[in-house]
Amino acid sequence: MQTLIEPRDERTQPARIVPGYPQTPLRNPREPLVRRRPTLSELTGPLEVARRVKLLGGDIAGRGKKQAIGQLIHLRVRVLDEDGTPVGGTVVEMWQANAAGRYIHPNDDDHAPPDPNFYGAARLVTDENGLFELRTVKPGAYPVPTRDGWWRPPHVHFSVFGKVWLSRLVTQMYFPGEPLNAQDRILNAVPDPAARERLVAQLVPPSGKPHDALAYEHRIVLRGRAQTPVQR
Amino acid sequence: MNPTAEATLGPFFPPRYVDAGANDLTRFGRRRAKGEAIEIRGRVRQEDGAGLDNLMLEIWQADAQGIFRHPADPRSARADPGFLGWGRTVTDARGNYVLRTIRPGAPEGRAPHINFMVMYSGLMRILKTTMYFTNDVDAVLSAVPASRRGLLVARKQGSDRYRFDIRLRGENETPFFDD
Numbered sequence: 001m002q003t004l005i006e007p008r009d010e011r012t013q014p015a016r017i018v019p020g021y022p023q024t025p026l027r028n029p030r031e032p033l034v035r036r037r038p039t040l041s042e043l044t045g046p047l048e049v050a051r052r053v054k055l056l057g058g059d060i061a062g063r064g065k066k067q068a069i070g071q072l073i074h075l076r077v078r079v080l081d082e083d084g085t086p087v088g089g090t091v092v093e094m095w096q097a098n099a100a101g102r103y104i105h106p107n108d109d110d111h112a113p114p115d116p117n118f119y120g121a122a123r124l125v126t127d128e129n130g131l132f133e134l135r136t137v138k139p140g141a142y143p144v145p146t147r148d149g150w151w152r153p154p155h156v157h158f159s160v161f162g163k164v165w166l167s168r169l170v171t172q173m174y175f176p177g178e179p180l181n182a183q184d185r186i187l188n189a190v191p192d193p194a195a196r197e198r199l200v201a202q203l204v205p206p207s208g209k210p211h212d213a214l215a216y217e218h219r220i221v222l223r224g225r226a227q228t229p230v231q232r
Numbered sequence: 233m234n235p236t237a238e239a240t241l242g243p244f245f246p247p248r249y250v251d252a253g254a255n256d257l258t259r260f261g262r263r264r265a266k267g268e269a270i271e272i273r274g275r276v277r278q279e280d281g282a283g284l285d286n287l288m289l290e291i292w293q294a295d296a297q298g299i300f301r302h303p304a305d306p307r308s309a310r311a312d313p314g315f316l317g318w319g320r321t322v323t324d325a326r327g328n329y330v331l332r333t334i335r336p337g338a339p340e341g342r343a344p345h346i347n348f349m350v351m352y353s354g355l356m357r358i359l360k361t362t363m364y365f366t367n368d369v370d371a372v373l374s375a376v377p378a379s380r381r382g383l384l385v386a387r388k389q390g391s392d393r394y395r396f397d398i399r400l401r402g403e404n405e406t407p408f409f410d411d
Contacts, residue, residue, distance in 0.1 A: 029405055107244065121249070222235060
């Protein structure tokens, strides 16, 4: 199976240099990016990452005495390609802050407490319908150390591989109705409002029993379209 | 459908994100890759020259015969079963990284090369570049202005060691690709 990769609409992707995000002007290239025609090297990619990394299950909220503090949520995420075809069997990595807005990472400072029952990361494989599900707690907002009052809204990080090198995606998912969404410099670096809206999960009626978790659905679209090989 | 917008990896991806051994491509499962094992070291720096800590690099490459382990490669049935071609590493406090892999063969129509991806706090989009072993004719390298091509050629440092420094911005800025 071959994959066709087309250029993206730039308005649907974030600016590289973001006002008020002081690291961005130091780290993003000054020289124009070089256009290249994709070859086999970019139109192939690792399909067996799951054999190379340790998978961590999608239930990261814990149970009973080991349950993490916070609002329990169920996240149902579907991974598709640009034609809407499910991308099954691909590795997805997620990580997030705890309910107080603190990451497990040693570089995160002491503005909020760690939760001994919350590691805050999962790594799983999409099913044949491109679906994966997570049981976690809603992440808290947290301040960015910029001195001017920028707070990140609650969000979840995703890293997805897809079928080819150029379909690799690192993105973030947001929650609906959060007042901080309108001011977030990372979310609002995407110029197109509709593209920003697609980064926000949808609250859906809870399914399953017990009804102990809020349910959200989200969609991640990877670059690429499946292409039937041309007979020569 | 439009592809989902990218976002920065951020500084707080989990500590166990880079599994032990993920930077060693010379083994896959219980097998050992065929070909010449090499070590690639380098330093990743930003505009002011500071080395960048906790930065993620991923690579993708063909095996020693120049075959990609992927069905789109017409030769994939003969791919080395001991070689996945993918690995990941994270920089240390000074911005240094190390990868162990095998020297790739030439894929059809291309010079031997290794694809690199840079993911980092403050990078709103993944940066993609390509490392070469020689400044020979190559379809992707020839898209780079001639004066900058040398920046994509790793420096040989001993029989099986190469150095590939990555400058995200500034003097000797690494060429990155817009795909």
